[in-house]
Structures are given as C-alpha cells and as structure tokens.
Amino acid sequence: MSRPLETLARDVTASIAFGAVAVSGSVPGPVLLAFPVALGLSLRGVRPLAGRRSASVVLLLAVAAALFGWATFGRLELIVAAVAFAVLVNCHRLVAEPSPQTTRQVLLTSLLVITGGAVLVGDVRFALFVFGFIVAASWTMARMVLDGPEGRREPGIDEAPARRQVAYGLGLTLALGVVLFVVFPRLSWNQAMARAPPGLGGVTGMSESVRLGGGGDIKTNPRVVFRVSLDPDPLTESLEAYWVGRHFTRFDGRQWSSTGTAQPPTRRVLMPFPRRRGARSVKQDIVLSSAYGSRTLVALDVPMHFLNGRSVGLGGAVPMNLSRVPDDQVLAMLEGNEIGYEAISVDEPSFDTSAPPASATELPALDPRVRALAVELKGPAKAPLDVATRFERELTRRYAYTLALPGEVDDPLVDFLFVRRAGHCEDFATALAVLLRIEGIPSRVTTGFLGGQRAGARYHVRAGDAHAWTEAYVDGAWRRFDATPEAGRSASPPAWLSAAIVAYETVEEWWRLRVLDYSVRDQFAFVRDVLRWPSGTDEAGEARGASLTPTGRGALVVSLATVALLALLFLPRRRGRGTHPASGLLDAIEATLRARGVDTGGKPLEEFSQSLTATNHPLGPALAHVTRRYLEARFGARPLGPREQRALLATLETPPGPSAG
Amino acid sequence: MNATDLLKTTHARLGEVVLGKPLQAKLALTCLAARGHLLLEDVPGVGKTTLAEGLARAFSLSCARVQFTADLLPSDILGAQVFLQQQGTFEFRPGPIFHQVVLADELNRAPPRTQSALLEAMAQGQVSLDGVTRPLPTPFVVIATQNPLDLAGTYPLPDSQLDRFLMRLSLGHLAPQFEAELLVSRRSEPLQAFSPVGGPDVLSSLQRAADAVRVDRDVADYAVRLATATRAHGDVERGVSTRAVLALMAAARAWALWEARDFVTPGDVRAVLTATVAHRLLLKSAVQGAFSRDEAAHLVEEISRRVDAPR
Numbered sequence: 001m002s003r004p005l006e007t008l009a010r011d012v013t014a015s016i017a018f019g020a021v022a023v024s025g026s027v028p029g030p031v032l033l034a035f036p037v038a039l040g041l042s043l044r045g046v047r048p049l050a051g052r053r054s055a056s057v058v059l060l061l062a063v064a065a066a067l068f069g070w071a072t073f074g075r076l077e078l079i080v081a082a083v084a085f086a087v088l089v090n091c092h093r094l095v096a097e098p099s100p101q102t103t104r105q106v107l108l109t110s111l112l113v114i115t116g117g118a119v120l121v122g123d124v125r126f127a128l129f130v131f132g133f134i135v136a137a138s139w140t141m142a143r144m145v146l147d148g149p150e151g152r153r154e155p156g157i158d159e160a161p162a163r164r165q166v167a168y169g170l171g172l173t174l175a176l177g178v179v180l181f182v183v184f185p186r187l188s189w190n191q192a193m194a195r196a197p198p199g200l201g202g203v204t205g206m207s208e209s210v211r212l213g214g215g216g217d218i219k220t221n222p223r224v225v226f227r228v229s230l231d232p233d234p235l236t237e238s239l240e241a242y243w244v245g246r247h248f249t250r251f252d253g254r255q256w257s258s259t260g261t262a263q264p265p266t267r268r269v270l271m272p273f274p275r276r277r278g279a280r281s282v283k284q285d286i287v288l289s290s291a292y293g294s295r296t297l298v299a300l301d302v303p304m305h306f307l308n309g310r311s312v313g314l315g316g317a318v319p320m321n322l323s324r325v326p327d328d329q330v331l332a333m334l335e336g337n338e339i340g341y342e343a344i345s346v347d348e349p350s351f352d353t354s355a356p357p358a359s360a361t362e363l364p365a366l367d368p369r370v371r372a373l374a375v376e377l378k379g380p381a382k383a384p385l386d387v388a389t390r391f392e393r394e395l396t397r398r399y400a401y402t403l404a405l406p407g408e409v410d411d412p413l414v415d416f417l418f419v420r421r422a423g424h425c426e427d428f429a430t431a432l433a434v435l436l437r438i439e440g441i442p443s444r445v446t447t448g449f450l451g452g453q454r455a456g457a458r459y460h461v462r463a464g465d466a467h468a469w470t471e472a473y474v475d476g477a478w479r480r481f482d483a484t485p486e487a488g489r490s491a492s493p494p495a496w497l498s499a500a501i502v503a504y505e506t507v508e509e510w511w512r513l514r515v516l517d518y519s520v521r522d523q524f525a526f527v528r529d530v531l532r533w534p535s536g537t538d539e540a541g542e543a544r545g546a547s548l549t550p551t552g553r554g555a556l557v558v559s560l561a562t563v564a565l566l567a568l569l570f571l572p573r574r575r576g577r578g579t580h581p582a583s584g585l586l587d588a589i590e591a592t593l594r595a596r597g598v599d600t601g602g603k604p605l606e607e608f609s610q611s612l613t614a615t616n617h618p619l620g621p622a623l624a625h626v627t628r629r630y631l632e633a634r635f636g637a638r639p640l641g642p643r644e645q646r647a648l649l650a651t652l653e654t655p656p657g658p659s660a661g
Numbered sequence: 662m663n664a665t666d667l668l669k670t671t672h673a674r675l676g677e678v679v680l681g682k683p684l685q686a687k688l689a690l691t692c693l694a695a696r697g698h699l700l701l702e703d704v705p706g707v708g709k710t711t712l713a714e715g716l717a718r719a720f721s722l723s724c725a726r727v728q729f730t731a732d733l734l735p736s737d738i739l740g741a742q743v744f745l746q747q748q749g750t751f752e753f754r755p756g757p758i759f760h761q762v763v764l765a766d767e768l769n770r771a772p773p774r775t776q777s778a779l780l781e782a783m784a785q786g787q788v789s790l791d792g793v794t795r796p797l798p799t800p801f802v803v804i805a806t807q808n809p810l811d812l813a814g815t816y817p818l819p820d821s822q823l824d825r826f827l828m829r830l831s832l833g834h835l836a837p838q839f840e841a842e843l844l845v846s847r848r849s850e851p852l853q854a855f856s857p858v859g860g861p862d863v864l865s866s867l868q869r870a871a872d873a874v875r876v877d878r879d880v881a882d883y884a885v886r887l888a889t890a891t892r893a894h895g896d897v898e899r900g901v902s903t904r905a906v907l908a909l910m911a912a913a914r915a916w917a918l919w920e921a922r923d924f925v926t927p928g929d930v931r932a933v934l935t936a937t938v939a940h941r942l943l944l945k946s947a948v949q950g951a952f953s954r955d956e957a958a959h960l961v962e963e964i965s966r967r968v969d970a971p972r
Contacts, residue, residue: 583972606931634879
C-alpha cells in the first residue's frame, strides 16, 4: 500500500513537533541526533523496523529504562525524559511499516512532544511551531481522509474542494483556539519545575569576578537580559543609562573580586546611606530574563531601594527574599525562569556616601611604569576630583578601544597600558581604578550595563550592553568615572540587524504579555472591559457620544468578523465555480425555478425538464427550450450571449397558462 | 429522413409489436445505432424474441435464430466444411452466424466452447475456420437472451464475455392494461404485418450519424468519473473496464440522436448508464441471477446520483 503524500505529511508533522522541543536545548544530544536520522530514513523510504515487533519492544523498553533511570538519578528532568522518550517513539514509528494506524500513532506522539515543548520552551518560537504543527497535523488528517481507510479513494471525492474545506477548518480551528485561549480559564500546570533556560543557557557579563586578559568574545550578543519599565517614563527611544550590578574592590593585579558577606535575606533592601531631600528618584520595574543567568540584581545608578522580589515560573510569580552583600551587590534568593523586582534609584552622582572599605585603597605589586604613568597623567591637578577627571580624560584620549582580547599575558594591566595600548571596558576601568589608588583615592570597579532600547512600553537591555566602569570615593561620596572611549561603551549592531532584533523583540514582548503572562486576572479584566458597555450616564454632559473601551471595540470588531466568516462559510454559496460561461445560466435557471416555487426534487435539469414535459406541466415547453439552449451552450459549442440569456430566463418568468399573452 | 425521425418512426412501429415497453425499445434501438450487441435478460414469454425479431425486420436485416442448448457445437453456429462426393472437394456451408442479425436464444444453456465461438465472432466481426478468414456481413448484430432465474444446467457467461455486449436490458412483465390490449388486438403473427423502415443501409446511416456526435471534454470526464466511482465503490469487487467506458460513450452518442443533438450531454450518459454498465460489474455479494442484476442496477443509479455532473 502506497500513500506517499500521507507519509510525507506525517513526517513533516513529526519534524515540527521535534523542532519545538529541539530549540529548547534541553533534549539530550543522542535524541537530537536520532530524529534526523529516522526522518532521513523515512523520507528515503527505508524502514528497517517494519514488521519487527519483538525487536521494537526490546529497543523501546531499553530506551525507556535508560531515560527514566537517568531521570531517577537526577541527571535529567522527568519532563525532559518523557519528551525524549516521546521523540524516540516517534523515531521508531517513522521507520516502521507505514499505515493509517502508524500515521495516527505518529500524530498522537507528536502531540505529546509538542505539549512537552510548551513546558520546555514556551516563547514566541514555540508559538510558530504550534502554528506549524496545527497546519501539518490538519494536512495529515485530511490526507488520511482523502486516501481512505484502506488506501483506496472514496468515489467522487474531488481534492480541490476538499483542500478548501481543510483550509476553512484550519482557519476556524485557529480562530476558535484564540477565542478559547482568551475566554477559558487558564491551566497552571507544572507549577513546581523551573524551565530550563532556552537556547544555549544564560549569557551575561555578570560574573563572580572580573578577570583581565584571557581569550574569548564579548559585547556581541544581542539577547535581552532584562526588561524594565520606568516611572517616570523618559519616553526616549534609547536610554543611555548606567545600570549598576556589582562593585569590586579587591584587585590582585589580574583579577577583581569582592569582599563582602551576604546579610540575612529580607523582603526589601534599603541601601545604608541617607536619603537627601529633593533628590530625583526613578522607580523601575525590572524583569531579569532567563538569558541573564545570574542572581545579581541590577538597577539604575545610584540604586537605593530594592523591593517586591518575585521569582516568575510557569505557575506564576512566587514572592522572593533579597539579600544585600555590602560593597558588592544585591542578590535574589530564588532562581526562576525569570526574576522580577522593583528598584528605586536616585539620579544624583554623589549619592552613595558609604565609607570605602580598606580594600578600596589596597594595591597589588605594580610595575614601576604604572606609577610613572600616574604622575605623567596627573599633570598639574591637585584636588582629588580634578585628578580623577584628568585620569579619565587622558585614558580616553590616549588609548584605543578594541574587542580583541590579548590572550594569556603575565601582567594584563601592563599589556594594556604599554604594549597593546588598546583594550575594552574592563581594562579601562581597571587602569583608572589603579591610577586612582596610586594617588591615594579609594576606588572600585563597577560592572553592569550601559544602554537600554525601547520596545513597546518597556526598555530592553541586552547582553551586549554589558559594561564596566570605575567609581572613585571623592569628597565623601562615590562618583562615577568612565574612561572607556565612547565608541566602545555600548555595542551597536548594524542598523538593519537592530531593526530586525527590535521587531522580533516587539513580537516576543507581545507574546510574553498577551500569552505567557496572560492570567486569570487578565481574563477577568478582559471580560469586564467587554461587558462595560457605554451606559451613557458615566460622564454627565457629553454622555451621548460615549464610545466603547478599546477592548470592547476590539471584541466588537472580532465578533463581527467571526459572524461574517461564519456567514461566508455556511450560507448557501453560489456554485459558480464552473469555469464555463454557460454554467452561470444553469445557476440562473435553477434560481428562477426556486423563485417560482418549482421543486426540482434534486434532479438534474435535463431529467427534470423531461419529467415536466412528460407530465404536461405548464412550464414544460418553456423549460425544455431553455434547457436545450443551455445544453447547446454548455456542451454543444454554441455560445450564448448575455442578451439571449436574459431573454431565455424571461420565458421562464412569464406566467404560463392558456390565457398568457 | 434524418436520424432522429428514423429512430422515432422505427420506435413507433416497434411499439405496435412490443407493447408497453417504450423505454426498452428505445434503448435497444440506441444499441443498434451504436453498433452494439444486445443482451436481453428476462424470464421466458415477455417478448424478448419478439423485440429481437422486430429490430431485425425494421431494417430488413437477414436474421437467423439459434436456440442454444447444452449439446450445441461451435460448428452449429459458425458453419462447417462439407465433403461433396460428386466433385470430390470440400465446400463451406456457412452457419447461422453469417446473417446480419443473429438471435441467440438462451445463450447460457450452451457449453462455454460454443458460447465463446459466438462471442469471438462478435468481437472480431469475422470468422476464422480451417485457416480461412471469412468476414461477417455488415451491419452485424447479436441479440442474445438468457433467463436469469432458471439457472440449473446453465453455463453463466464469464465477465469477459458479458463485457462484449453493449447493453443488457430486461423487459419485465407487462403492465395489466397492455396485457389486456394484447389479448384484444393480438393477431396470429404480429410480425407479419411489420413493415420495414428501410434497408440495412438505413441502419448504417444511423450508425454513421451516431459516430458524428461530438463529445465535450467535460462530458468525457464525467463518464470517466462515473467509471472510476464504480471501481472504488465498496460493494463492487471489480469495477468497469476501459472498454465499458468506450461503450458507455458510444451508447450516449447514439442516445443524443433521439433529441436531434450533435453533442452528448451528461443526461445522455445517465440515460444509458445502467443499461451499459450494470452487467459489467462484479459485485462482492455472491448472489447470482436476478437479484444480482437488480443490485447492480441500484448501485449504478446510486453512483450516478453521487457523482457530480458538469454544470
């Protein structure tokens, strides 16, 4: 039995389901490899497992045992193991004997796989896969119907209209899916488990230490690491703001590390410096994405207050404690798919008045050239503020920015200052901090982000925006100095790329807001908005012209569109699909007969006309004539003009009878 | 006289002889015009032979009647070499098949060898005997009858041979009013009074007229879809052959002559569908005889309702 189209449709469906979980990056490598192999074999028509029942049973049992063994010993999440098993079952079915039963099994298993994908992925890519899956699965099922239960075609099934029906059904399914999604109470499944980070895991510049030198690649990753809404909203497209993550005060000549020990977790963290009157504060609602990959909280320079921490998983948000590490950072106490919190920062450079720790002035063993450089760069400046400003300016002026890393060198600072004379932000920040300490000014290196791009109502900050700068304790407060040349402060991808990224992120933002984070509460809000019809009395005076809420208007448009679509689908449609010009005449004849109340009883016109003639029906002669002319035009190659057509139809409309005329 | 008038005149005269069977007479005439052979299947005494002889007489065709029996030999039909003692040579004595109309009564009573001798001749239009090929006269029509009920001691025609008959008709019992009329008006030999419409050339001209009827591509597609539907139907063991589709279209062409048309319509195809297709279907149910016939006819009608005609 050969059903190539059905088999192909089935393979495509299985591939889409596999793709949905493959992009999660959580599926074990061997499984990732097995599926393409099985798919390749299936597409080439090679089916090594056809008819081998006992071998299949043994194989699948072994695979199941291995996977669940792994899961038991904690090497694999249970859900990942289940998904992997479903994928392998699908592989097996692909290389087994193709039959309608196998196709049904593949569809069912693919459904399981894609359900697992919802747990593992859940972002906008998953939406694309789900859409593809719906289309492909519908196509497969349509093929199963068209190919018939035993591989034989049912008589008279014409494929073209069947395809159209499938397309209608698909459109209806998707529309209904959206409606159900919006209206039905949402299931919260998999409350307990944290999702594996999508893609290749977390990427960030936020690390436990800042180490100079080494190899690698930085500042190119466009992935969003956190999203933030600001209050007050600056309403600019791009936000040139410094986001503070960690402070580092201890430097050993190669690596910066921190000194503090974490304080007990609390619901909120208030920085231990006094709040000054009149300082302008900015409230931030920040969500660290799973790509962030660290528990360090960031906030606009200068952060003062962290509160309302929550770990966001699939089950919703869980309240979370925060902990401050003095002179270092603020930590989230839970891990989650996302971490959300609020922060209040003060937009004033000399706000942080906490006393510098001892390590802020300690210096490692230094090359004498560095001290000489400090003297040279300082010039005539005396006051600490002037010295710091001069160092910052001179470093910026004299050294170049480069993303290329030096590799392992003995003294990376010397390498930067005297050999390569070029480096990236960490080199500049380190050099400036060391120079300041030589002059006796306490300093520290701060890592965080510089930038922020608007997407919808929020700002997105990317991994590529990671930055490091220096803070100097001058005149009783920490002040920010950034010696990195402008060109290197924030990564700027080509315009088209950033446009593409912004477009993608706007879509993903929408998906996040409208789908992933769409909750029962949002449903209530939606229903309330829809039901709140303009009563005409809320706003006294101009009440008459009260308009609907945007949601209500949208719902109205959607329901009208749905009604129109249903009407289009289910109202008796003009069957003018025949391309022959005379077919229109047949439609018109039948319509005229209906209008006159003549029931054809489902008979074709030819037979009906003959039966009228045979029973001496008054309409018989006229209909016989019209039918004859139609047949000539349709099958006898004697075309019919529109005028003649009208005249013919008129003969059917004139009331018959002996007195006619 | 044009083809339509010819057909209608003939039909009217046949109607005087074969009472109360206008549709069957019409189909039988159509079968002749389409150069087809006709199988009449019915119980004895309902006018099969009368219809056959009437058809022969209408066109003044030479007619021979062979009563098929269990001991009938091929040479009884085809003819044989006879030794002439005076001249000392063999002479060919042509059998009844060398007539324009051969009426094969109770075809299924003869053994298969004899049946196939006749059916070979039907297919080839010639007879090969002792290495000499002899053409059959034209027009050449075999009208066979069989009794679907009394099957004991018969050799049912194999499907391949049923396929050679363009149409299968059954007459059925007369309606009471016609039967009464028959009793009143019945003369001693009704066919004696039957005056021909014309000679064999008239039938040939009818056949040429039928050949000239054109078929629209959509109607051809329709016929093919009908045939395909019989092949895919769940109750059919084996659907119709390509020969059957050709036969269906030939019959539809001839049917178009009745309406004085030079083109075939889907209605023409439907009109001849049951008569040309039903006997070629092999049904899954193993019922033989009259039940099988009715079942096949119903099935064909169902298919013709289900397959969309071109509009």
